[in-house]
Amino acid sequence: MHVLLLGGTTEARRLAELLAAGPSPGLRVTNSLAGRVSAPRTPPGEMRVGGFGGAEGLAAWLREHAVDLLVDATHPFADTITRNAAHAAATVPVPLLVLRRPGWRRVEGDVWHDAASLTEAAALLPALAARRVFLTTGRLGLAAFAGLTDPWFLVRSVDAPEEPCPPHAQVLLDRGPFTLDGERELLRRHRIDVLVTKDSGGAATAPKLTAAREAGLPVVVVRRPPAPRGVPVVGGPEEAARWIGAARGKRVP
Known part of the structure; x- marks a missing residue:
């Protein structure tokens, strides 16, 4: 077979x-x-x-x-x-x-905002007064955020993201699994105020959700x-x- x-x-x-x-x-x-x-x-x-x-x-x-x-x-x-x-x-x-x-499930304390696409996720950021965004949606599709000129983005992906990217962005090349302590430190060090992620599910990248919940940060979650x-x-x-x-x-x- x-x-x-x-x-x-x-x-x-x-x-x-x-x-x-x-x-x-x-x-x-x-x-x-x-x-x-x-x-x-x-x-x-x-x-x-x-x-x-x-x-x-x-x-x-x-x-x-x-x-x-x-x-x-x-x-x-x-x-x-x-x-x-x-x-x-x-x-x-x-x-x-x-x-x-x-997929991931919302728990008490989460401040999630659902989005049907990356374009919709990007459109939510001005209403959230996002100034420093942790973008963990992978290396593809960043063109949806390229028109946002005010926020600063920390873009994490396994490989270098495809252009166009947001004009104010720092790329972090890294591969999970990630630890809760590591995600806490990342949010603190970069003064993140909004997290954007896809509902990928699984444990390898879930600690960022816990860290965001602990910090009281809004999370834009793109539905699968x-x-x-x-x-x-x-x-x-x-x-x-x-x-x-x-x-x-x-x-x-």
Whole structure:
């Protein structure tokens, strides 16, 4: 059985480890990375890096390489590849599973402002009287904030962000997991008054939310896009591994 695992996340890497370590003779796993991170953490199994050329290109790859099962374990905001995966899986057809870590939940003391997009998030900042913004939405999409000339931005990402960036910005290249003490110090040292983040979920980058709550700071949270309709969704690698095991059991030789 050939599984194509669309990865690049902690959950994808953990799933690849579970599949490699399990009693799974005859299971072939190909990990696919988009190639947007310069030094990705590589999981066990076969590797391919780069795009497929849209939904049609992915469908052609699934046929050419005799893929039996497609797992989308990409970032919760990788909406384009998720839509392409759903289209390609339905076209071939092959079963598709979406692995998405649960989103963050608001707790008492949080001062969250929901936004449907980065553009909407940027539009909220003047009303919040933002002067020093901690921007943790990744290296893509910063053009939404480029027109804000008054606030100063601390932009944190794994790799250098794409232009255009806000005119008053400092780039901090760093990769999680982050500690609560570290996030507290970051907010204090840079005198941050607003945090902007995507609802990526997971524990690796959650300490910034706790630090912001402790400091009483407003947080603009960009909502994640919905998963494709009619596609099974699981929240963790262990559940995904069990789903794959069940799918293997149903497969007719």
